[in-house]
Amino acid sequence: MNSWLTPDWPAPANVRACVTTRDGGVSLPPFEGLNLGDHVVDDPQAVQHNRQVLSSSLGCQPAWLSQVHGVRVVKADPASVEQADASWTDTPGIASAVLTADCLPALFCDRSGTRVAAAHAGWRGLAGGVLEATLDALAVPPGEVLVWLGPAIGPEAFEVGPEVREAFLACHAESAAAFRPSLNDGRYMADIYQLARIHLAARGVEAVFGGGFCTVSDPRFYSYRRSPRTGRFASLVWLAE
Template sequence: MSAAWIAPDWPAPVGVRACVTTREGGVSAAPFDAFNLGEHVGDEAAAVAWNRRYLAQALGCRPAWLSQVHSTRVVEASPGQVAEADASWSAEPGVASVVLTADCLPVLFCDRAGSRVASAHAGWRGLAAGVLEATVAAMACDPGQLLAWLGPAIGPAAFEVGEEVRDAFVSQHAQASDAFSPSLNAGRHMADLYRLARIRLAACGVLAVSGGGFCTYSDPRFYSYRRHSSTGRFASLVWLER
């Protein structure tokens, strides 16, 4: 694994591997420089293909890419097809569940037995609609036996949203009001995606949650759509060792 990439700090069992890529290490030209893994952002197809091949070789896994649409659909990870979904799970060693982000929240999962893994793409729409709950359900095991890790996303000091976003969460969980603070702009709020994810995971029984200390907007290691609308995507992957 590249020294520039991030190994999640979570108490995953032996045999569970995970990685978050950064902008470093690839061949994409500006403004996608350099390790863009998104095919849908306007980057050269050959550059993305090279980056994806390098990723698989460097990690020794088979990434199962998704076509992400801010939905709650969860599929079994399959490297042979690109499913339209925003989360996937795998119980097959060597097959990596992977999501792409550039401010949205990537969430990685595994069970304490080290028998299955999952990843979810949680922008505010997917988070409010229940993508994390759907992922937990798809893993088909006791939620109390799951571990979750919150990967790099836009931080609470940078994520300004409207009243409709606050209402979408508070209408479902009253305690979600704690995840919003007043913005300097009237009628706007600063939202904490990490706090919102923890509230929703706890509500469905997942209490062992790690991570949540990043901000893609302020950290130049990561792509950020709010910082630069024309930008790439980095990957968060989790898989079982062969």
């Protein structure tokens, strides 16, 4: 079996989730490994092979999105590539999936194991409300929601300008705690995991797990900040058939 991650969260037994790594694919450098992104100028046949490996390994049908750093949420449909940054499903065997390489992937499920969702949250989407939009689409009371935060850029690597800090402070004043001055004058180091928890807590979601990764420093994952010409890994969640 490939060295992919299985989220550590108390999800119901019928809720399955996975995060891929670079392990197991046929893409050549600089995409070396299991690149699943079809928008990074990798060989399309290699990407298609990698996606087939993923689907057959997991036994589900991923519903891919055309991600644009927005807040649109759609129902997961493997037959249609929607322009959106999150999807949800209540259909067993169909996986909500997002592709990332430093942005934050967030996986959702309800405690009864009837609905799941996946969201792609770069800083723009996170500040814009993509996690809140995903909660709205799930249509589950906040106390019934579990969230797992997948591999993203860590707080020691995520240097941002003042406009990023201001965007989050405009949403929630307590976001100030997720920023500290960087060594570069006028810039900040941001904790995207803490920011996500603040946004979720504001909506009453306290059962949040995961975090603690850093895609920039962990070579298992693709990282755009480490190497702008790189692939994408996937975070998926689905209901077992």
